[in-house]
Amino acid sequence: MVDMETIVSLCKRRGFIFQSSEIYGGLGSTWDYGPLGVELKRNVKEAWWNTVVRQRGDMVGLDAAILMHPRVWEASGHVAGFADPMVDCRKCKQRFRADHLESLEKCPECGGDLTEARMFNLMFKTFMGPVEDEAAIVYLRPETAQGIFVNFENVRETMRKKLPFGIAQIGKAFRNEITPGNFTFRTREFEQMEIEFFVKPGEDEEWHQRWIQDRLEWYRQYGIQPEKLRLREHACDELAHYAKACTDIEYEFPFGWSELEGIANRTDFDLRQHAEYSGRDLTYFDDQTQERYFPYVIEPSAGADRATLAFLIDAYHEEQVRNEKRVVLRFHKALAPIKAAVMPLKRNEPRIVAIAKELADNLRKCMSAMYDDTGSIGRLYRRQDEIGTVWCLTVDFQSLEDQTVTVRDRDTMEQIRLPIAEVPARLKEQLDNAC
Ligand code: ATP
Numbered sequence: 001m002v003d004m005e006t007i008v009s010l011c012k013r014r015g016f017i018f019q020s021s022e023i024y025g026g027l028g029s030t031w032d033y034g035p036l037g038v039e040l041k042r043n044v045k046e047a048w049w050n051t052v053v054r055q056r057g058d059m060v061g062l063d064a065a066i067l068m069h070p071r072v073w074e075a076s077g078h079v080a081g082f083a084d085p086m087v088d089c090r091k092c093k094q095r096f097r098a099d100h101l102e103s104l105e106k107c108p109e110c111g112g113d114l115t116e117a118r119m120f121n122l123m124f125k126t127f128m129g130p131v132e133d134e135a136a137i138v139y140l141r142p143e144t145a146q147g148i149f150v151n152f153e154n155v156r157e158t159m160r161k162k163l164p165f166g167i168a169q170i171g172k173a174f175r176n177e178i179t180p181g182n183f184t185f186r187t188r189e190f191e192q193m194e195i196e197f198f199v200k201p202g203e204d205e206e207w208h209q210r211w212i213q214d215r216l217e218w219y220r221q222y223g224i225q226p227e228k229l230r231l232r233e234h235a236c237d238e239l240a241h242y243a244k245a246c247t248d249i250e251y252e253f254p255f256g257w258s259e260l261e262g263i264a265n266r267t268d269f270d271l272r273q274h275a276e277y278s279g280r281d282l283t284y285f286d287d288q289t290q291e292r293y294f295p296y297v298i299e300p301s302a303g304a305d306r307a308t309l310a311f312l313i314d315a316y317h318e319e320q321v322r323n324e325k326r327v328v329l330r331f332h333k334a335l336a337p338i339k340a341a342v343m344p345l346k347r348n349e350p351r352i353v354a355i356a357k358e359l360a361d362n363l364r365k366c367m368s369a370m371y372d373d374t375g376s377i378g379r380l381y382r383r384q385d386e387i388g389t390v391w392c393l394t395v396d397f398q399s400l401e402d403q404t405v406t407v408r409d410r411d412t413m414e415q416i417r418l419p420i421a422e423v424p425a426r427l428k429e430q431l432d433n434a435c
Contacts, residue, residue, distance in 0.1 A: 002316045004254050007309075008183055010327075014387050016040065016312070016337075017184065029180035029187045031305075036387055039337035039368055041191075041308045044222075045170050047334055048193045048302070050435070051218055052168050059166045059195070060159050064147025066172060067138050072146050073123065075277035076270060077241050082142060083119040086178050090115060097178045122175040124188075140174035145299060147171070148196040149270040152282060163284060163295055164207065166197035170304065182255050184305045191304035198295035200286065201268065204244075207298045208265045212247050215261060215300050219249065219307075223332035224314045228252045232259075242269040251310045260310055261302035268294035311335055315388060321413075329388030330411060333434040338389045339367040340427060342405075343380045345396035347373040356395040359405065359420055366428045385410060391427060395420075 011017040015034035019026040033041055053061045073079045085098035091112025098104060098117040107114055124140040127133075141147065148167045155167055173192045180186045199207045212231065220226055234246040246264040250257045271294045275282040283292045315329040333339070342360040344352045356371060363369035372380055377394060384392050392408040399405055404417040407427075418426060 001252075001254055002313060002318075004183060007254075007313055007316065010316075010386070011037065011183075011312070016387075029177075030189060031184050031187065036337040037308075040312070040331075040335060041304060043335045043337065044308050044311060045191075045193060045304055047222055047435075048218070048304075048307075049168070049170065051221075052166075052195055052300075056166075058164060059168055059197075060155060060161070062148055062151060062155065062167050062169045063171065064144065064151060064169060066141050066174075067128065068141060068146060068150070070138055071277055072150060072274075073139050075273040076146050076149075077273070078123060078139075078142060079121075081241050082123055083121045084178055085117040086120040087114045087117050089113070095178055100179065120176075120178060122177065124174045124176050141172075142175050143173050143301070144169045144171045144192045144194045145196060145301065146270070148194070149274055149297075150278075152196075152198070152271060152274075153280070156284070163286070164197065164199040164203065166195050166298075168193070168195045170194075182253070182258075184309050185253065185255075185258065187305065190306075193302045193304050193307070195298075195300045196266075197298040197300075198284075199298060201293060201296045204265055204267070204296035204298060208245060208247075208263065211298050211300050212249075212263050215263060215302070216249055219251075219260070219310075222311065222335060223330070224251065224310060228314060229260075230257065232257075240264065242266050251314075253310070253313065260306050261300060263298070263300045266297040266299050268296050270297060271295065326382065326385060328385040328410065331388040331390075333390050333431055336388045336390050337368065338370055338384070338387060339363075339431060340369040340391045340393060341372050341380070341384045341389045342369065342393045342395065343372050343377060345377060345394055349397075351400055352395050352397070355399055355405075355420065356393075359393065359395065359423065362424050363427070366424055367431060381408065393423065 014036060016037035018032045018034050020030035020032050021027045053059045086095055087098045088095050089107035089110060089112045092107060092110040094109055101108060104114055123142050125137055127136040128138045129136050148169055170193045172189060174189050177186055177188050180188055197207060216229060219229055228251055230250050232248045232250050239246055243264040244267045246262055248259045249261045251260045271282045284295050285292050315331045317328050317330055319326050340363050342356045344356040346352055360369050360371035381392055390410050394406045403420050405420055405423065406415045407418050408415045
């Protein structure tokens with residue numbers, strides 16, 4: 001399996017992910033997505049949105065603000081309980097999450113004594129407006145979910161939704177993690193892709209199982225190797241305060257099996273709490289049974305950054321081609337940051353260059369495409385393989401005579417000739433079929 005060092009270095013070298021504020025020495029565990037990274041992450045979010053919102057009749061979307069009324073976080077339990085146990089080493093002063101340590105006897109780094117564990121609230125605090133006092137405190141949301149709960153009535157009413165239905169949202173969340181790390185796996189600022197799916201109480205367990213299977217299938221559909229995915233059910237003592245049950249989808253990262261997404265049964269906890277704290281009626285009237293009740297909620301909660309990292313790691317392949325090492329990112333076509341690269345066989349032959357540039361422009365109208373003449377064809381192939389470009393198109397002397405180009409497939413390395421005029425439509429068709 002590829003190691004993290006190789007992935008981190010490829011990400012930097014090829015413009016996927018950079019250290020944030022690098023010219024100032026970097027800011028701990030914060031990362032910026034470069035030109036290829038932003039395309040990849042957008043494709044991941046788009047694939048998720050298409051699957052869970054656009055292709056379903058029982059889901060709608062939302063984009064709520066990051067800053068919310070501070071009472072939201074009292075109602076949700078985050079002010080009182082969103083905390084992790086923290087210990088400090090008395091000798092080397094490092095901090096650890098107590099529940100991540102094998103033993104609380106000695107520091108895992110230097111063997112020094114550890115302090116007693118104390119609870120540390122993970123919410124970032126800031127002030128709204130010019131006065132920095134208690135009354136002005138607001139939080140950066142630690143999860144996007146609450147933006148959905150507080151809009152439950154708005155969405156239900158305006159969209160005339162009946163149970164079961166769900167609301168999906170993609171957005172930034174912030175947690176002052178005690179021990180961030182493993183590249184973009186655990187950071188203090190990250191993006192979540194969350195669904196709150198509202199169901200009739202009593203139907204929650206069945207819907208929970210359905211969502212677990214649907215979400216697992218999504219990662220497989222977009223190319224993650226099935227043997228690298230597994231489900232892990234939470235034990236009773238690990239469950240969050242709001243959850244009746246939770247199953248994680250885990251991926252085998254180079255640093256071990258770790259959570260990609262959690263699918264929780266949140267019961268009616270959140271709607272009940274918000275009804276109590278806001279004084280608004282958040283019950284649902286079931287016109288079939290003529291009853292009023294608080295819907296139960298199934299929450300598939302994924303991280304856009306963790307998913308992107310898993311797709312990157314899983315796509316990474318090294319192989320021996322003749323005497324050379326070939327590095328190739330075998331992304332699913334829909335996720336690949338660049339779909340097609342057009343290259344001229346000779347960059348100082350104006351007629352070839354003109355055709356190649358025109359073809360790249362035509363491709364750009366329907367997919368992410370680039371023109372590349374920065375090396376020999378062999379070198380360009382290697383560079384494009386390393387970023388997972390699906391097709392390399394070469395314009396050569398034959399193109400001048402018969403208006404065809406070679407199309408090389410990243411995965412099979414097969415080369416075929418296609419009429420230039422047909423290329424955009426033919427590749428677009430393949431992309432559409434792959435989604
Ligand atoms: P962990 O146990 O890893 O701290 P969690 O169980 O607290 O995660 P959830 O609250 O279930 O995480 O959040 C849902 C999803 O949001 C996670 O599955 C993950 O993909 C993403 N996520 C949570 N915390 C972070 C983080 N610090 N950095 C990146 N992604 C995160």
